Structure formats: C-alpha cells, structure tokens
Amino acid sequence: MKFISDLLMAALAVSAALVALSSPAAAQTAPDASTLPTEQPAGPDPAAIAAHERILRKVIADLMAKTPDYDSMVPQLADIVRANLDPIAEKLNQGGRLKTLTFAGSQQGALKFVAQSERGSTVWFIALTPEGKIAGLVFRDAVTPTPAN
Numbered sequence: 001m002k003f004i005s006d007l008l009m010a011a012l013a014v015s016a017a018l019v020a021l022s023s024p025a026a027a028q029t030a031p032d033a034s035t036l037p038t039e040q041p042a043g044p045d046p047a048a049i050a051a052h053e054r055i056l057r058k059v060i061a062d063l064m065a066k067t068p069d070y071d072s073m074v075p076q077l078a079d080i081v082r083a084n085l086d087p088i089a090e091k092l093n094q095g096g097r098l099k100t101l102t103f104a105g106s107q108q109g110a111l112k113f114v115a116q117s118e119r120g121s122t123v124w125f126i127a128l129t130p131e132g133k134i135a136g137l138v139f140r141d142a143v144t145p146t147p148a149n
Contacts, residue, residue, distance in 0.1 A: 044111060049103050052111045056126050057101055064092045073134045095120045110136055
C-alpha cells in the first residue's frame with residue numbers, strides 16, 4: 001500500500017509541475033536578483049485560506065466517496081485523479097472520517113493543510129488557478145517525529 005501512496009503522490013506532484021510549467025509565467029525569464037524585494041511577501045490572506053479550506057474539504061469528501069468533481073480541476077489533474085481514483089479513495093478511507101483541517105503554511109504557490117482523521121493524519125497541498133480551478137493537489141501521510149534516545 002505504501003507503494004501505491006508513493007506512486008499517487010508522484011503522479012499528483014507531476015500534475016502540479018506540468019500545470020506550473022505550462023503557465024505563461026513559467027515561460028518568462030527569471031528577474032535579476034538585484035531587482036527582487038528584500039522583504040518577505042505576506043502570507044495568504046484569511047479569505048484565501050478559508051476558500052482553499054472549503055474547496056479542500058469538499059475534495060477530500062468527494063474523493064472518499066469516489067465522486068470527485070472533475071470540472072473543478074484543470075484537465076491534467078482530472079485525468080490523473082480519474083486514473084487513480086480507486087487507490088486514492090482506499091487510502092483516504094483507511095483514515096476514517098475527517099475530524100479537523102488546519103492551515104499549516106504555504107509553499108511554492110500552494111497552501112498546506114494538515115488533515116486529522118479518525119485513524120491518522122495527512123498533509124495536503126492545494127493550488128488554485130486564478131479562475132478557482134484546482135491546479136495542484138498532493139497529499140501524503142503526516143510524519144510524526146521520533147523522539148531521540
């Protein structure tokens with residue numbers, strides 16, 4: 001089962017990378033480092049976090065029920081989810097009912113959430129297009145640090 005989870009994560013990550021590479025912004029050349037601002041950009045605003053959380057809650061429920069809304073995804077992601085729906089649903093249903101979904105930061109344009117279910121935790125990354133379609137979706141088991149001896 002670990003192999004399926006790893007394969008699924010790789011497929012979804014590839015989808016997100018393909019979408020990112022196919023965007024017009026990716027075709028532009030990188031700016032000169034001396035022209036970049038020195039301040040760190042502010043994180044996502046609360047409204048964006050709430051919108052991503054609402055969408056992600058629906059995505060998780062839909063995937064568990066094997067009824068994803070493919071129209072809410074970019075075509076590349078929809079194709080990958082469609083091809084891997086059974087192992088995705090099986091993996092998510094092993095964890096049981098979703099109890100909490102907590103925003104945990106952002107990384108490379110995607111928002112990170114930790115989903116706590118009845119029998120475990122998963123870490124999710126979700127990225128949306130400006131039009132609100134899901135462009136990237138990745139999840140993996142949460143890793144609990146092992147205490148040092």
